[in-house]
Amino acid sequence: MAEQLNEKVALVTGAASGIGLATVKSLLEAGAKVVMADRDEAALGRLTTELGENAIPQVTDLLDPASCAAMVPEVLDKTGRIDILHCNAGTYIGGDLTETDPGTIDRMLNLNVNAVMKNVHAVIPHMSERGSGDIIVTCSVAGHFPVPWEPVYSGSKWAVTCFVQTMRRQLNKQGIRVGQVSPGPVISALLADWPEENLRKAKESGSLIEPEEVADAVMYMLTRPRNVTIRDMIVLPTNFDI
Template sequence: MQNSLEGKVAAITGSASGIGLASAEAMVAAGARVVLVDRDEAALTALAEQHGDAVVPLVVDLLDPQQCATLMPQVLDAVGRLDIFHANAGLYIGGDLVDADTSAIDRMMNLNVNVVMKNVHDVLPHMIERGTGDIMVTSSLAAHYPTPWEPVYASSKWAINCFVQTVRRQVFKHGIRVGSVSPGPVISALLDDWPAEKLAEAKAAGSLIEASEVADAVLYMLTRPRHVNIRDMVIMPTHFDL
């Protein structure tokens, strides 16, 4: 699949770490130029030094409505066009609902749902005008199963699953593909709040996957012939019991 995205321009939110970073590196390896969107300026600067002109760092706090609204204009100013948009930025809240901080719920739902909708809304006119484009959203296995240990997070991903499938139906006539990748537990910053013993147990049991393995699935979806749209790909560890 070497150079399968040659000449393409992509933008990925939450690209300083985890699935976003792994997807960015996979796309660069496949020949794309990638706009790295994140609020972590130091991490983006380091990645730009590492990858050179293949990446363009763009520091944006997507939870700031004014900054969020500048995302697409800044992308176009920097690279002139956009072929692929990967809405990947997200937050995680697990545990019992009664124990959740309500301000944390607001923050997570805003980033996981509202920001994705706003970003896709802002990207669509450019892709519609060009008559082509790919929109990819990082969802979750939790979008397909009422996961009892993460009701807030799962609800955000159920909303995104509906959003992806309805928007896809609206825009396929414009030559735009819309899909989501739904990983099970991934070794990433989203699991930082897991107890150390739970994380170690899951790793030993083979119940976690690597971000690079999710990125491989993203790249596969993006490199299908234009008449093929994989609307959702569920990826989970072989030994994950769900």
Template sequence: MARELEGQVAAVTGAASGIGLASAEAMLAAGARVVFVDRDAAALDTVCARHGGAAIPLVLDLLDPRACAGLLPRVLELAGRLDILHANAGTYIGGDLVDADSAAIDRMLNLNVNVVMKNVHDVLPHMIERGSGDIIVTSSLAAHFPTPWEPVYAASKWAINCFVQTTRRQVFKHGIRVGAISPGPVISALLADWPKEKLEEARAAGSLLDAAEVAQVVLFMLTRPRGMTVRDVVMMPTNFDL
């Protein structure tokens, strides 16, 4: 693989598993140093031990406001700069709204929306000062279709898509690219919360993506010429509509 991210520093949230892990590993393979951000210290240690000094673990609970505000200072302390933020951490609630737990709704909206906004807000001054940067947010196919079995989750992704597109318009003049990747269902821990019948249906139909496939699209977005922004990629399994 060409080392197209040689010399760059990336931070990936939710990097201990799933899309975040696959994205972080793809960036490492492309030559970047990567700060793996997650609240699971044991998982981070295991993952980063496989990759040597270019993989830097950073244990943060992004739902803790003080810890969340420390993201950029800690990244700068560990790596000295930040060229790429992949705001990937998120959670999922599916099923009928009437059955959802109110505390779980608060937690999901906080992580899927508020934390993403705060992370992007906090890294922008550093990127603006340097006149360059890339921000990618993990959205979802659910942001583009009113999925009836996940009204809360889909709403959070519709909100974050609006945030990505409006922020992009504000900061492109500073040399900063902002985009979203919107995959269909991905084989990851989030699917543990899917309604059982929907998960079985998706498996039977072959309508699930692998996290590594999503990571390759993230890498594609990051490695376009600076004059090109891939603002949003919607990707889904070929059999999704069966």
């Protein structure tokens, strides 16, 4: 029997576009109150006005250590609790390692890995005290397969896969479920950094999915009975060949 999300409070990072925004909309439709965390203040203002009073803006730059550390306490001040944390914010680097500069590598690892660990670290005391919670991380099929044309991105997502699987074991006895959704290529701004030839082939072959299809997977994970954890859901375009 599906669990209801009415009146639950969710915090979604990278919430102003793509998978994050699609998930926000699905959560709102399910009756949840959603804190939309993103660094784009203008987009948050516009979106929260459009989405209604249950969409709450949270301006956070996860690459800024102080802003990242302040996010969970600020959200708790606004809402009083966090039932769901969806660590969705991330970035992408494609191409050979030799084509990537060290600063870009740092930025990717800080956002895709370090910020996730920090956000989870920050929310654990609150969820543990309440004896309940859901933590979902947006990973990637690249976290399951060593994709040769994106070694930095794939490496960051392998790190996420390991982190999620270890944290699930640490937290499951405290009533906290931890899992990840691992999509294949999603039509979003991240694909702007894909090698042009790979992107062209993917579009021509129908090897891309919409953000809403990933949000559907997240909602399935969140609405399972509490005795069920979906540790990882891989969501692929049917024609994706990897």
